[in-house]
Amino acid sequence: MTKNSFIFLYLLPKLFFDMRVVPFIISTAVTAGMVLALNRPWGTVPPMGKFLSPQHGFWQNAEPVDASFNEDLKLPGLQGKASVYFDDRLVPHLFADNDHDAYFLQGYLHAKFRLFQMDLQTLAAEGRASEIAGEKAVRYDREQRRLGMRFAAENALKVIESEKNSKIAYDAYTAGVNAYISSLKESELPIEYKLLNFKPEKWTNLRTALLLKMMAKMLSSGTENDLAYTNAKSVFSREEMNILYPQVPDSLVPIVPKGTQFPAPGIIPVAPASADSLYLAKKESVPELEVSKPDKNNGSNNWVVAGTKTASGAPILCNDPHLELSLPSIWYEIQIVTPTSNAYGVSLPGSPFVIIGFNDSIAWGVTNAQRDVKDYYEIKFRDDSKKEYWFDGKWVPTILRPEEIKVKGGQTIFDTVAYTVFGPVMYDKSFSDAFSKERNLAVRWTAHDPSDEGETFYKLNRAKNYDDYENAIRTFQCPGQNFVFASKTGDIAIWQQGKFPARWDRQGLYIMPGSDSSYMWQGFIPQQENPHSRNPEQQFLMSANQRPVDSTYPYFIPGSYITPRGITIDHYLSAMHDITPEDMMRLQNNYFNTMAEDVRPVLLQNVMENKLDADEKKYLDIVRNWDLMAGPDAKGQTIYQCWLDSLEVEIWQDELSRVHPAAPYPEEETTMELLKKDPATKFADNINTPNVETLADDVTTALKKASANLKKAEDSGKLEWYKFKDPTVYHLIKDLTPFARKGLHVGGNGNIINAVTHSHGPSWRMIVQMTNVTEAYGIYPGGQSGNPGSKYYDNFVDQWTAGQYNFLFFMHEIDKASNKIKWTMSFNQP
Amino acid sequence: MKFFVATLLTALLAFIGGLKFDWWIIALAGFLVAVLVHQKAGKAFLSGFTGLFLLHGILAFWINKENDGILATKVAMLLPLGGHPYLLILVTAFIGGLVAGIAALSGSYLRKSH
Numbered sequence: 001m002t003k004n005s006f007i008f009l010y011l012l013p014k015l016f017f018d019m020r021v022v023p024f025i026i027s028t029a030v031t032a033g034m035v036l037a038l039n040r041p042w043g044t045v046p047p048m049g050k051f052l053s054p055q056h057g058f059w060q061n062a063e064p065v066d067a068s069f070n071e072d073l074k075l076p077g078l079q080g081k082a083s084v085y086f087d088d089r090l091v092p093h094l095f096a097d098n099d100h101d102a103y104f105l106q107g108y109l110h111a112k113f114r115l116f117q118m119d120l121q122t123l124a125a126e127g128r129a130s131e132i133a134g135e136k137a138v139r140y141d142r143e144q145r146r147l148g149m150r151f152a153a154e155n156a157l158k159v160i161e162s163e164k165n166s167k168i169a170y171d172a173y174t175a176g177v178n179a180y181i182s183s184l185k186e187s188e189l190p191i192e193y194k195l196l197n198f199k200p201e202k203w204t205n206l207r208t209a210l211l212l213k214m215m216a217k218m219l220s221s222g223t224e225n226d227l228a229y230t231n232a233k234s235v236f237s238r239e240e241m242n243i244l245y246p247q248v249p250d251s252l253v254p255i256v257p258k259g260t261q262f263p264a265p266g267i268i269p270v271a272p273a274s275a276d277s278l279y280l281a282k283k284e285s286v287p288e289l290e291v292s293k294p295d296k297n298n299g300s301n302n303w304v305v306a307g308t309k310t311a312s313g314a315p316i317l318c319n320d321p322h323l324e325l326s327l328p329s330i331w332y333e334i335q336i337v338t339p340t341s342n343a344y345g346v347s348l349p350g351s352p353f354v355i356i357g358f359n360d361s362i363a364w365g366v367t368n369a370q371r372d373v374k375d376y377y378e379i380k381f382r383d384d385s386k387k388e389y390w391f392d393g394k395w396v397p398t399i400l401r402p403e404e405i406k407v408k409g410g411q412t413i414f415d416t417v418a419y420t421v422f423g424p425v426m427y428d429k430s431f432s433d434a435f436s437k438e439r440n441l442a443v444r445w446t447a448h449d450p451s452d453e454g455e456t457f458y459k460l461n462r463a464k465n466y467d468d469y470e471n472a473i474r475t476f477q478c479p480g481q482n483f484v485f486a487s488k489t490g491d492i493a494i495w496q497q498g499k500f501p502a503r504w505d506r507q508g509l510y511i512m513p514g515s516d517s518s519y520m521w522q523g524f525i526p527q528q529e530n531p532h533s534r535n536p537e538q539q540f541l542m543s544a545n546q547r548p549v550d551s552t553y554p555y556f557i558p559g560s561y562i563t564p565r566g567i568t569i570d571h572y573l574s575a576m577h578d579i580t581p582e583d584m585m586r587l588q589n590n591y592f593n594t595m596a597e598d599v600r601p602v603l604l605q606n607v608m609e610n611k612l613d614a615d616e617k618k619y620l621d622i623v624r625n626w627d628l629m630a631g632p633d634a635k636g637q638t639i640y641q642c643w644l645d646s647l648e649v650e651i652w653q654d655e656l657s658r659v660h661p662a663a664p665y666p667e668e669e670t671t672m673e674l675l676k677k678d679p680a681t682k683f684a685d686n687i688n689t690p691n692v693e694t695l696a697d698d699v700t701t702a703l704k705k706a707s708a709n710l711k712k713a714e715d716s717g718k719l720e721w722y723k724f725k726d727p728t729v730y731h732l733i734k735d736l737t738p739f740a741r742k743g744l745h746v747g748g749n750g751n752i753i754n755a756v757t758h759s760h761g762p763s764w765r766m767i768v769q770m771t772n773v774t775e776a777y778g779i780y781p782g783g784q785s786g787n788p789g790s791k792y793y794d795n796f797v798d799q800w801t802a803g804q805y806n807f808l809f810f811m812h813e814i815d816k817a818s819n820k821i822k823w824t825m826s827f828n829q830p
Numbered sequence: 831m832k833f834f835v836a837t838l839l840t841a842l843l844a845f846i847g848g849l850k851f852d853w854w855i856i857a858l859a860g861f862l863v864a865v866l867v868h869q870k871a872g873k874a875f876l877s878g879f880t881g882l883f884l885l886h887g888i889l890a891f892w893i894n895k896e897n898d899g900i901l902a903t904k905v906a907m908l909l910p911l912g913g914h915p916y917l918l919i920l921v922t923a924f925i926g927g928l929v930a931g932i933a934a935l936s937g938s939y940l941r942k943s944h
């Protein structure tokens with residue numbers, strides 16, 4: 001022992017018996033303990049000391065309601081000078097000397113106002129949600145990785161990096177995001193980081209690509225039902241399959257006006273000789289079901305009317321993309337002005353460019369094509385190592401991609417994904433249900449193919465006329481979109497643009513054999529043959545996620561189409577003339593229920609009134625006297641919808657329950673058309689009972705069953721449609737309900753023009769009149785700031801709910817002194 | 831008088847420290863002031879507590895006022911404090927006070943033990 005130790009041992013008892021040392025030690029320990037305890041998270045509780053500290057925590061996110069956004073910033077990385085003018089809604093009007101600085105500042109502004117959502121969405125896209133959410137996100141992350149989301153983004157990045165304009169824009173955007181992140185003090189972190197206790201990650205071009213692939217997943221991954229249809233096919237005959245899941249609905253009003261002549265197909269795919277025996281007639285079910293299947297209501301409306309139909313004589317273009325509504329919103333309004341372009345509209349935080357909008361010459365909008373561009377192939381591995389698979393008569397090597405999933409508060413998960421000639425093997429022994437271990441399914445998806453969707457928007461932002469527009473959208477591959485167009489020179493047009501496989505009849509509806517190259521896609525529909533129309537005789541064009549063409553189109557084009565909205569829009573637009581932007585506002589907010597118009601007579605004719613009790617009769621009367629408008633206070637809409645949902649169960653449940661684990665319900669319009677065409681349909685009978693039920697039995701039973709639920713709703717005062725469906729704009733983290741807006745007084749439904757469901761609907765409504773001085777209106781259910789502590793967080797929600805619009809201040813050089821400008825941020829090099 | 835000085839000094843030191851350092855600087859502020867301005871343990875605690883209770887309370891109150899209570903109302907629903915911003919201000923002030931108070935207690939004992 002050293003001398004020091006002896007002294008210590010001698011002093012220790014003395015110190016201990018000094019009555020003041022003990023309390024010192026205790027109080028110091030308590031202080032240290034408290035600080036440590038308040039500096040770390042407990043479960044979902046954030047580090048409270050830090051979180052509550054007025055100088056560090058959430059209080060710092062409480063933005064003064066009269067905050068000024070004036071700033072004078074010197075940022076390295078800028079090439080020239082730039083200014084951002086904010087109007088009173090906090091919409092930036094960005095003026096830059098060149099493209100580089102414009103996209104640099106777009107990145108900077110996105111990060112300044114929407115950093116958390118960009119960070120979260122791209123982490124999730126890549127399959128890294130578990131790093132923030134913990135164990136509960138592991139299955140989701142594995143699915144993202146097995147679907148090859150990062151693989152898709154890497155392929156896109158290769159194209160992006162090889163094109164000059166794109167490279168400049170993406171590089172500048174990334175630098176702009178990072179310039180903001182670097183300037184950020186910990187106390188300035190968005191509140192979500194403080195709550196979830198993590199820090200933003202630097203931006204990269206790959207993350208922009210990931211965001212665009214997340215959009216591709218949202219819009220082109222849930223548009224097929226291959227696994228469920230394969231199961232259904234194992235039970236139903238071909239005729240039954242055609243009745244349950246028809247390709248072309250009778251009531252279809254297609255995007256390309258009926259009667260349009262299509263040229264002879266440039267490619268004629270040929271079914272393999274074995275297709276009947278090995279594919280179409282195969283009866284084998286697959287028990288996998290996707291975890292995070294995108295909402296099929298991810299639809300939209302857009303339409304354009306020619307000047308001959310408007311009061312001003314100029315075309316009017318309208319668009320309302322329907323997505324999961326969220327706070328912060330998926331959209332960020334912005335105007336970007338450079339010496340060579342001037343575009344206004346909404347942008348996606350995480351990506352440069354204006355995505356939906358207009359410039360001085362044209363306007364454009366998008367809806368989802370709903371086409372099936374994703375197929376599954378069954379793979380036979382040589383052994384569990386997954387290193388080789390059987391293809392065209394020999395063993396072929398896979399590419400194995402190791403995946404490491406870090407889990408907050410848990411063990412890192414390792415996974416290996418095998419890549420084949422088709423794409424990643426999404427399902428295999430290690431990723432499927434217990435009873436389905438033997439099936440390996442590879443995904444062939446157009447989102448995996450190299451492409452640069454951003455280039456389309458770069459060009460659209462600068463397009464001057466129809467030719468520029470056509471040239472801009474030509475290269476757009478995935479997710480397939482209906483690009484609607486109007487120009488100041490009076491052109492109107494629509495193209496369904498995307499990279500779509502040319503399929504032989506029923507190719508890819510079901511899981512295909514993966515051991516035979518003859519089942520692969522044989523090519524793609526030539527771009528020029530994509531459905532389109534320009535200046536048609538009817539003087540208007542519209543799309544609403546319906547099948548784009550009638551049955552004369554020479555290709556087999558399965559998809560997840562939505563028919564009724566197109567019928568309604570067509571019905572109104574055909575009859576309208578002298579149209580004003582205000583008329584269009586009313587139309588975007590229209591509640592007419594086309595489906596109910598067709599279904600109600602079937603219900604009323606078949607219901608057996610003598611079998612109903614007093615409540616059921618009362619509900620029947622409400623439906624009978626309902627004006628078919630699905631407004632927020634309509635009780636008829638609630639009762640009708642519950643009745644129809646209940647009727648669908650009566651008709652289909654018995655047949656569908658033969659399929660394991662599940663088959664999709666037929667579309668509402670399929671049921672409606674069947675009941676109108678064939679009221680004596682055999683499907684009305686419940687195959688599980690000895691009796692033979694008729695449609696009248698089903699309709700009556702359905703009302704009785706629905707009434708039980710309706711009565712409950714009525715007793716709790718929730719029979720009005722908006723109370724029943726509780727329209728809600730959730731925060732991106734759904735559990736943070738105080739950051740959400742609930743119980744919005746708005747009607748509508750997925751099949752109604754104003755397509756608001758519980759948490760889904762028009763995420764941006766835009767109306768642009770192409771007069772000499774552009775007249776544009778827009779609204780989205782959110783606000784420009786992503787900060788729940790800002791008054792600009794949700795300030796558009798009430799207006800959106802009420803069907804109101806903001807007049808869009810389309811700024812020009814001469815407006816720099818306008819009193820519409822409330823704040824200015826000026827940017828310079830240091 | 832000593833109490834008054836210690837309290838104000840704690841608040842001042844914590845505020846200035848907070849501009850530069852992490853939130854736990856408030857503990858250090860409470861501790862240091864108690865070492866420098868010697869008081870009996872109970873009074874030292876009360877000085878530290880009051881200093882930070884006032885500092886954090888006033889800061890939070892002011893921020894909340896400027897913000898029209900937008901964020902505090904939401905956070906007070908999350909925590910959950912029934913959506914009452916003033917309850918949240920009170921909790922904020924109390925926790926700050928407690929940390930600084932106990933640190934001051936420790937500082938006071940240190941001073942006495944030498």
